[in-house]
Amino acid sequence: MGQGRSQFTEEELQDYQDLTYFTKKEVLFAHQKFKALAPEKVGHNKNAKLPITKILQYPELKVNPFGDRICKIFSSSHDGDCTFEDFLDMMSVFSESAPKSVKAEHAFRIFDFDGDDMLGMSDLRQVVERLCGTAQRLSDSEMQHLIQNLLMEADLDDDGALSFAEFEHIIDKSSDFSHAFRIRL
Structure with missing residues (x-):
């Protein structure tokens, strides 16, 4: 008895609903998914923090x-380890309900490997390498050509990197970005 009862108070659920793009029911479902990643660790500890290795099992x-x-x-903590609130924030941004502008902001941060608030040559190289994978590795000249074409198209101020505004401009042209930048609960 009481097994189906939430470990969150009604006030906590309301706060989560107010701070995310989820309903209370979706918040509870997200917690079930989080707990399923490490039931032994999460259990009834709503403050549990899971290592990145567990989160990457999603x-x-x-x-x-x-x-x-x-x-x-x-x-x-910026190390990849996530609390439920971190996980909930992640799932909320990747939900269908999150606005395109919020998704764009987070996509930019994901692609900004060096954290300098610009997508420079090395950031773009890493993005392309991850998208291609090791099986379809591009030669240095192919990579250079691809990045140059991307910058020619998107680098509006010709500074050799993409600012958030330039990145957002690309995203606005992409009709399927919001659909592609999604993770289902």
Whole structure:
């Protein structure tokens, strides 16, 4: 008895609903998914923090070439380890209900490997390498050509890097970005 009862108070659920793009029911479902990653650790401890290795067991993160980056961006400790609130924030941003502008902001942070608030040559190289994988590795000249074409198209101020505004401009042209930047609960 009481097994189906939430370990969150009604006030906590309301706060989570107010701070995310989720309903209370979706918050509870997200907690079930979080708990399933490490039931022995989460149990009834709503403050449990799971290591990145456990978070990356979430099916859609496991196959995502940016899974580790996603975890690090949403981790409050910036090491990829996640509390339930970190996980909930991540799932909320990747939900269908999150606005395109919020998704764009987080995508930019995921792709900004060096954290300088610009997508420079090395950031773009890492993005392409992760998207291509090791099986379809591009030659240095192919990589250079691809990045130059991307910058020619998107680098509006010709500074050799993409600012958030330039990145957002690209995203606005992409009709399927919001659909692609999604993780199902």
